[in-house]
Amino acid sequence: MHPLRQPHMPHSTVSLGRLLLPLLIAGLIASATSAQDAGGDPAEPTGQASFAEAVEVRIVNLDVYVTDRGGEPITGLGPSDFQLLVNGDEVEIANFYAQVDGRPSASIDQALESIPQAAPRRGADLVPAPGEVPSDRQVHLALVVDHRRLRATNRKRALKTMSRFLQENLRPSDLVTVISIKDGLIFHSDFLYDRDAVDQILLEVLDISARASAQEAERRRLFGELARGQSGGFAARAAIADADADQLMARIRAYATEEYQNTQTSIGQLERVVAALAGIPGRKALVYVSDGIPDRPGEGLFVEWRNRFGGGNPDAGLGLRRFDFNTDYRREVGNFDILRDMKELSDRANAAGVTFYALDAESDHAGEVRSAATEQGATSETLEVVNANLRAPLELTATQTGGRRFQASGTLLEQLGDLARDFGTYYSLGFPPPPEAGDGTLNLEVRIRGQRNLRVRHRESVRLSGADERAAQATLASLLFLRADNPLGIELAPGDPTPRDDGRVVLPVRIDIPIARLAMLPQGETFSVDLYLYVATLDAAGDPGQVQRVPFHLEIPSQFFEQALEDAANYPLPVVLEPGDQQVAIGVRDDNSGVIATERLDVRDVAPPLRD
Numbered sequence: 011m012h013p014l015r016q017p018h019m020p021h022s023t024v025s026l027g028r029l030l031l032p033l034l035i036a037g038l039i040a041s042a043t044s045a046q047d048a049g050g051d052p053a054e055p056t057g058q059a060s061f062a063e064a065v066e067v068r069i070v071n072l073d074v075y076v077t078d079r080g081g082e083p084i085t086g087l088g089p090s091d092f093q094l095l096v097n098g099d100e101v102e103i104a105n106f107y108a109q110v111d112g113r114p115s116a117s118i119d120q121a122l123e124s125i126p127q128a129a130p131r132r133g134a135d136l137v138p139a140p141g142e143v144p145s146d147r148q149v150h151l152a153l154v155v156d157h158r159r160l161r162a163t164n165r166k167r168a169l170k171t172m173s174r175f176l177q178e179n180l181r182p183s184d185l186v187t188v189i190s191i192k193d194g195l196i197f198h199s200d201f202l203y204d205r206d207a208v209d210q211i212l213l214e215v216l217d218i219s220a221r222a223s224a225q226e227a228e229r230r231r232l233f234g235e236l237a238r239g240q241s242g243g244f245a246a247r248a249a250i251a252d253a254d255a256d257q258l259m260a261r262i263r264a265y266a267t268e269e270y271q272n273t274q275t276s277i278g279q280l281e282r283v284v285a286a287l288a289g290i291p292g293r294k295a296l297v298y299v300s301d302g303i304p305d306r307p308g309e310g311l312f313v314e315w316r317n318r319f320g321g322g323n324p325d326a327g328l329g330l331r332r333f334d335f336n337t338d339y340r341r342e343v344g345n346f347d348i349l350r351d352m353k354e355l356s357d358r359a360n361a362a363g364v365t366f367y368a369l370d371a372e373s374d375h376a377g378e379v380r381s382a383a384t385e386q387g388a389t390s391e392t393l394e395v396v397n398a399n400l401r402a403p404l405e406l407t408a409t410q411t412g413g414r415r416f417q418a419s420g421t422l423l424e425q426l427g428d429l430a431r432d433f434g435t436y437y438s439l440g441f442p443p444p445p446e447a448g449d450g451t452l453n454l455e456v457r458i459r460g461q462r463n464l465r466v467r468h469r470e471s472v473r474l475s476g477a478d479e480r481a482a483q484a485t486l487a488s489l490l491f492l493r494a495d496n497p498l499g500i501e502l503a504p505g506d507p508t509p510r511d512d513g514r515v516v517l518p519v520r521i522d523i524p525i526a527r528l529a530m531l532p533q534g535e536t537f538s539v540d541l542y543l544y545v546a547t548l549d550a551a552g553d554p555g556q557v558q559r560v561p562f563h564l565e566i567p568s569q570f571f572e573q574a575l576e577d578a579a580n581y582p583l584p585v586v587l588e589p590g591d592q593q594v595a596i597g598v599r600d601d602n603s604g605v606i607a608t609e610r611l612d613v614r615d616v617a618p619p620l621r622d
Contacts, residue, residue: 068474069105073293073365073412074437074456075467081428083435084464085110094439095455105440109147112181112434148292149184149433150201154283156191156276156300157218161226164371164418168299169212171422172369177205179430187491190215191279197552200492201290225272228265229311232258236314255319262315266308270346273303277351281358286554288362289480289487291495295365295413295433301372302400305348310396317391352403356410357451361473362483366411367429368404373418375400412469443474450474478542481599481606482557485544488608489554489595498527498607500598501578510586517585517613521596522578529603530566538565543583544597544608550590587613 074092076084089106108115153172155165176186185201188211196218198211235258280298287294359366376393401415408415414432416425443452451473458464475483488494505518521543530537543560562581566574585594597608 068443069440070443070452070472070474071105071107071438071440072454072456072468072472074439075412075432075435076437076458077465077467079463079465081465083110083431085115085435087437087458089439091459091461092437092439093457093459094441095457096441096444096452098453098455099444101441101444103439104442105438107147107438107440108436109438110435146292147438149181149295150287150290150292151180151184151186151295151297151433152189152283152287153186154189154191154280154296154298155215156279156298158191158272159276159300159303160371161301164301165299166216168369168371168418168422169216171426172297172299173209173212175423175426175430176208179427180205181434184433188212188215189283190218191276192218194553195279195282197286197490200490225265225269228261232261232265232311233314236311236318255315259315262308262311265311266346269304269307270348273307273348274351276300276303277348277355280355284355284358284362284364285483286486286490287364288475289483289485290491290493293365293433294363295367295429296359297367297369297429298404299369299371302370302375303348303352303403305399305402307346307348309399310392313395314392348403349406352407353410356407357471357473359407359411360469360471361451361475363472364411365413365432365469366407367413368408368415369418369422370401370404370415371418372400410470412467477599477601477604477606478559481542481544481597482559484606484608485546485557485595485597486554488597488610489546489548489593492610494595494608494610496607496609497605498598498600499524500596500607500609502594502596502609502611504611504613507587514586514588517587517594519583519585519594519596519611521581521583521598523581523598524578525564525566526575528564528579529600529605530564530571531602532568533565536565536567537571538563540564540601542599542601543581544599545583545585546595547585547587548593548595549588550592 072094076087078084085108087108089103092103094101094103155169157165160168180186182203185203186205186208187201188198188208190196190198198215199207202208235254280296283296287296356366376397404415407413414428416422416429419425439456451471453471454468456466456468458466484495501522503520503522505520507515507517509515523541528539528541530539540561540563543562544557545560546557547555549555560583564579583596587594592613594611594613595608596611597606599606
């Protein structure tokens, strides 16, 4: 990951704009400074904890897709048709939402009436009028193009089809962003409605060059050399085995190692994209475009090597004729367990509410191997391994997050129609998590009562994130995607930057927080609230730093409280930046109410002033 740029953690004061409250200010200074001098976060507040728990109603919404065996969506179901199991136990449905062809189901009111009366009805008021999709149901599609794992010809074909799909199949209200994986992440835009602007970005993406071709060329050479001389029969194979087998094995090991490292890089970047999307409201779909991710990098080459040069005495190093993954592969290259890493990616995506869709831009992985091994062709075992190897990880992650995998072919546009149907036709089941769940993971299962011939698809688990994590996610989303949500009405006022000896600059940012919008609680002679600031920066290269948290305690004497409601608390926050165009996002979380507000600040050409 790119080195993180951390905002400076200040020893500063919090003040009220026009009120002269010296005792209050002194208390704020002591509170903010002591928390930072301790070298960590302050203890969780106790006086307000019960209030926060009382007002925060947590409802988990699970999108569910129901189809017949032919893949056609099933509509018209109500809450009583679903059986929802959380960690193996059936739970009642608190909220229910059904959408058909991009519009709320006309039968939604009747469906709601079938919810058991004992179940909470808190979400019923969230059901929109017929034809009105609520804002928390808006689709956000992130198109992620992995240039490291994508041949130029496949990329052109896939993006051309994707461009047509975006123009013809998405609704005008659906938002799209384009992200590239190369040496790092490239965020080409925030979320856009404008399809022409997205088309222009895709044209620019086609011009990006990457290292995928070099790795692919080496793989083709290796398959070609493994096939060399095979038409001459056993004698020809025996003649080249001693001279070439060891050298080819060394090259295969090197290829597998580099392929594993490249794969790990891609997975790591996908995890960063998922983290960036976590704070986006609404429905989130990540469409990953690549030539596949190998479960066991280079395994097809090891299989082909064994099948070409194997036989004889296994103890001599040339091993068994058939390749066994549990022994031969791990002995040669180690335990390259990509499926484990993809499972972790699935868990992160489920925790962030992101559904993973994989577009495999290579129509026939085995066909490519056959064309490389021109003289005799690869063995059937090799072809089977190559196909399964490059498809299994993408299939796993798509399945576990409730998504799909698409295979490049002449029917790709038709396949992507299934993606559009997912966006437009689905059910949402809302339920309060079990009290004992805390911030843990919930395993989910949905069944249709009395129906065995229907197929049900949904994410397999969710992880309940805490308030602190949600605030950090919202701040990062505001930074990367211009998705600021500011219910607290915070305002940011940058000051004049000052240089540091290390070449960076310190930018003072004053944060104004209207007191009337805070959930301040009476505490004896005062009203108080614990606030948390979250700071994230984006450098000129588009790389986000780690989100930093700054806690402080705001306390107002009772005799000044009514007057303070007309004012704002001011917090001066020094932020350390690299010179150049940068952006800063700041979030504020009210620990009493759980409300999170974010705002974004563009910093144009931040540079140290000239020295005298």
